[in-house]
Amino acid sequence: MDSEFARETSLLLGVNDVSPVFEQNAAGRSPFLLTSDHFGRLIPKPLGDLGLPESELVRHIAWDIGIAGVAMRLSQMLDAHLVAQRYSRLVIDCNRPPHVASSIPRLSEATTIPGNEGLSREDVELRRRAIFDPYHRRIDAVIDQRAHGRRPTILVALHSFTPVYAGVARPWHIGTLYHRDKTLPPLLLQALRAEGDLVVGDNEPYAVSDETDYTIPVHGEARGLVNIGIEIRQDLISDESGQQQWAERLARILAEIEAKLLLQPTA
Numbered sequence: 001m002d003s004e005f006a007r008e009t010s011l012l013l014g015v016n017d018v019s020p021v022f023e024q025n026a027a028g029r030s031p032f033l034l035t036s037d038h039f040g041r042l043i044p045k046p047l048g049d050l051g052l053p054e055s056e057l058v059r060h061i062a063w064d065i066g067i068a069g070v071a072m073r074l075s076q077m078l079d080a081h082l083v084a085q086r087y088s089r090l091v092i093d094c095n096r097p098p099h100v101a102s103s104i105p106r107l108s109e110a111t112t113i114p115g116n117e118g119l120s121r122e123d124v125e126l127r128r129r130a131i132f133d134p135y136h137r138r139i140d141a142v143i144d145q146r147a148h149g150r151r152p153t154i155l156v157a158l159h160s161f162t163p164v165y166a167g168v169a170r171p172w173h174i175g176t177l178y179h180r181d182k183t184l185p186p187l188l189l190q191a192l193r194a195e196g197d198l199v200v201g202d203n204e205p206y207a208v209s210d211e212t213d214y215t216i217p218v219h220g221e222a223r224g225l226v227n228i229g230i231e232i233r234q235d236l237i238s239d240e241s242g243q244q245q246w247a248e249r250l251a252r253i254l255a256e257i258e259a260k261l262l263l264q265p266t267a
């Protein structure tokens, strides 16, 4: 696979470049499998800065601010496998079907991305083969492996959202995102509301759909896994203490939910 990877992606990522796939705790024993599509904000060298100033490349349009710190802590606390993606969503969005326009956005919020203008079919294919495919192939393989070993998998897709989008402030501290799963969303919503100090979004600020999402529909729903997306507001997890607090809270809640699921035949 390494040689295939090097050959396929030689024009965008070489063997000396950082792999798009970041993993932690691959031998973790938890049924929870954590994913993070917008974990990093690297840009492959041949793409330069995509024509954007640094001030744009650190904003939420480039990645999910704060989620890496939450995801890594949560993976440790739960003893759960984390599979995450290190390159910027501005290069290719790993939570979009590759055929939709927002896969390689030319506009994000109010920012046009010069490096994404006028791409050839080949340019698009290169990004997909270098970043999108290895990440999703890896998640696929991990789920296969777990199924083969008769280990249960509960897919949890971790994201963060900007507190203000297009001038509109968002009231939620955390949101649950789901579509077809009927098992986990009500349990998580109930647990988050029981915390008492949270404004909880029910499919807010986003809902999951086949056109606007990839990880949940493809790895969760199509494979019949219990699944959920979690969105945490970025100002709450912009520093390490916030990341630690939210990881602790989610670890406690998810452990309680795991115990409940074990009592149900669907688990």
Ligand SMILES: [Zn+2]
Pocket: 037, 038, 064, 158, 159, 160
């Ligand atoms: Zn995200």
